[in-house]
Amino acid sequence: MAQEYIVIGSGPTGTAAASALIGKGHPVRMVDVGLRLEDERQRVVDQLARSTHDRWAPAAVEFLRKGANADSKGLALKQLFGSDFPYRDASEALRLTIPNDSLKPSFALGGLSNVWGAAVMPYNDRDLRGWPLSEADLAPHYRAVAALIPMAAERDDLAAEYPLYTERPRPARPSRQAARILEHLRGRRGRLARAGIRFGHSRIAMQTDRCRQCGLCLAGCPDALIYNSRQSLDRLRDHCGFSYESGLVVRTVEERGEHVLVRAEDTSTGAPRELRGIRCLIAAGVLSTARIVLESLGWFDRPVSMIDSQYSILPLLALRGTPGVEQEETHTLCQLYLEVGDPALSDHGLHCQLYTYNDLFKMALDKVGGGLLARMPGARAALLRRLMVAACFLHSDDSGRIEVRLERGEGGAARLVAEPTPSPRTARVVRGLARKLLRHTWDLGFVAAAPALHITAPGRSFHTGGAFPMSNRPGDADARSDVLGRPAGWRRIHLVDASVFPTIPANTITYTAMANAHRIAAATADL
Ligand SMILES: Cc1cc2nc3c(=O)[nH]c(=O)nc-3n(C[C@H](O)[C@H](O)[C@H](O)COP(=O)(O)OP(=O)(O)OC[C@H]3O[C@@H](n4cnc5c(N)ncnc54)[C@H](O)[C@@H]3O)c2cc1C
Numbered sequence: 123m124a125q126e127y128i129v130i131g132s133g134p135t136g137t138a139a140a141s142a143l144i145g146k147g148h149p150v151r152m153v154d155v156g157l158r159l160e161d162e163r164q165r166v167v168d169q170l171a172r173s174t175h176d177r178w179a180p181a182a183v184e185f186l187r188k189g190a191n192a193d194s195k196g197l198a199l200k201q202l203f204g205s206d207f208p209y210r211d212a213s214e215a216l217r218l219t220i221p222n223d224s225l226k227p228s229f230a231l232g233g234l235s236n237v238w239g240a241a242v243m244p245y246n247d248r249d250l251r252g253w254p255l256s257e258a259d260l261a262p263h264y265r266a267v268a269a270l271i272p273m274a275a276e277r278d279d280l281a282a283e284y285p286l287y288t289e290r291p292r293p294a295r296p297s298r299q300a301a302r303i304l305e306h307l308r309g310r311r312g313r314l315a316r317a318g319i320r321f322g323h324s325r326i327a328m329q330t331d332r333c334r335q336c337g338l339c340l341a342g343c344p345d346a347l348i349y350n351s352r353q354s355l356d357r358l359r360d361h362c363g364f365s366y367e368s369g370l371v372v373r374t375v376e377e378r379g380e381h382v383l384v385r386a387e388d389t390s391t392g393a394p395r396e397l398r399g400i401r402c403l404i405a406a407g408v409l410s411t412a413r414i415v416l417e418s419l420g421w422f423d424r425p426v427s428m429i430d431s432q433y434s435i436l437p438l439l440a441l442r443g444t445p446g447v448e449q450e451e452t453h454t455l456c457q458l459y460l461e462v463g464d465p466a467l468s469d470h471g472l473h474c475q476l477y478t479y480n481d482l483f484k485m486a487l488d489k490v491g492g493g494l495l496a497r498m499p500g501a502r503a504a505l506l507r508r509l510m511v512a513a514c515f516l517h518s519d520d521s522g523r524i525e526v527r528l529e530r531g532e533g534g535a536a537r538l539v540a541e542p543t544p545s546p547r548t549a550r551v552v553r554g555l556a557r558k559l560l561r562h563t564w565d566l567g568f569v570a571a572a573p574a575l576h577i578t579a580p581g582r583s584f585h586t587g588g589a590f591p592m593s594n595r596p597g598d599a600d601a602r603s604d605v606l607g608r609p610a611g612w613r614r615i616h617l618v619d620a621s622v623f624p625t626i627p628a629n630t631i632t633y634t635a636m637a638n639a640h641r642i643a644a645a646t647a648d649l
Contacts, residue, residue: 264287
């Protein structure tokens with residue numbers, strides 16, 4: 123039906139956009155590749171969900187954890203229930219080349235929200251410098267998204283700067299290690315504030331009331347309590363104006379008068395398909411969206427530059443150990459946030475996510491010194507009582523970039539080539555941050571193990587986008603979009619994922635990507 127809005131992708135931004143359109147009474151057809159978890163793994167997940175935690179068979183738990191791996195450089199590419207399906211087939215279909223696979227596209231139902239860490243935080247006006255939008259423009263959409271996702275948060279000091287946008291934040295119970303650090307930080311609040319360090323509970327898109335504290339979070343929640351946009355899709359399916367079709371890879375989009383023509387390929391037969399809609403909203407994830415746009419515009423060998431909020435792993439050692447962490451029942455997602463503002467380090471805020479004990483710590487320690495620590499159980503246990511890890515994110519101005527171009531390949535099949543370029547600022551800023559945390563050891567209650575800092579490559583945070591940044595004055599032939607996500611003078615084709623971010627502030631990308639997708643979709647519905 124040509125009066126439909128076509129939304130490409132079932133990840134967080136596609137489902138947020140579709141929810142806005144359905145909310146305004148418009149028919150939506152969502153097209154997606156839509157890969158799913160293998161049946162054999164889903165059956166085991168369902169078994170765990172049905173039985174009480176104490177009756178879980180260790181072999182079943184191990185099966186779902188398979189693939190979870192960590193060393194001192196952080197977590198290996200995260201999987202869901204031991205499966206790599208969130209990343210499967212996508213790089214191959216895009217014919218993507220990127221060194222070390224630092225950034226990957228997803229063809230999964232729910233996209234990368236199958237594996238995300240669920241850490242959420244809005245941007246405020248300071249973060250939105252350089253955007254053609256203000257906090258007030260996004261606020262109603264942050265509120266709308268907060269009603270789509272669960273939000274475990276606390277009304278604490280951070281709420282003054284970063285509104286919660288929900289009346290019912292249900293806090294997650296912090297681990298004992300986190301609670302102890304939090305208490306320590308509260309006692310030093312004034313000194314920390316003077317040093318530009320603010321702190322608070324993490325905010326995670328997780329339903330807390332049914333949490334069994336099984337600690338499996340990083341492998342996947344058997345009770346589906348961590349937000350996955352598949353849950354939003356399930357709710358959208360209840361509306362008669364909504365339809366969903368999986369098994370299609372969209373290749374190009376084109377405006378034809380008052381309509382949009384979407385050309386796709388059936389994943390099982392390879393047969394071409396054409397779909398018509400009144401508008402098209404592209405939410406295919408930043409690499410796949412770039413490929414669709416570049417190919418549709420015929421922009422071969424014309425690079426676009428992606429920006430990234432680069433992240434680093436910084437081990438921390440608590441001044442006071444917490445015995446029994448290995449036996450503790452707790453969630454293992456991010457526990458605490460530190461927000462650091464220090465003009466001597468950067469013009470922008472820095473965001474640190476603190477994780478306390480989880481099984482991956484043990485795995486990482488066992489690899490230290492060629493297995494030396496594993497042979498010293500006393501020393502290992504003493505370390506585990508104190509060990510925490512901070513994931514430190516930087517603003518895109520302090521991070522490397524990724525140049526992306528479409529190259530004509532042999533036999534007509536084009537390749538998407540992505541080349542990360544590190545920035546000399548990154549190491550300076552993040553090492554400065556580690557030294558700053560070290561100077562404030564007594565106020566923070568932990569020692570930052572600065573020599574063990576590991577800086578990951580651009581793209582590895584997956585907080586990436588900005589190939590077609592929104593601007594108040596985009597040119598008809600340039601890569602910038604207008605404020606409704608339309609690059610290159612398009613009128614009916616809108617990019618609604620993070621491809622349109624003008625900058626990427628440090629404090630988590632997806633909540634704003636969803637709010638912005640919701641904003642664009644709601645605005646197109648009124649055009
Ligand atoms: C390990 C990991 C941890 C993360 N942790 C966090 C976190 O804690 N906080 C945070 O804010 N962000 C986090 N992120 C980033 C977050 O997952 C992404 O920002 C978010 O998933 C992007 O949503 P999206 O809808 O734009 O795209 P995606 O999630 O990539 O979804 C893309 C969708 O488009 C479909 N699609 C793709 N190409 C095509 C095509 N050609 N035709 C048809 N359909 C197509 C796919 O099937 C999929 O449904 C993390 C990412 C990873 C990988």
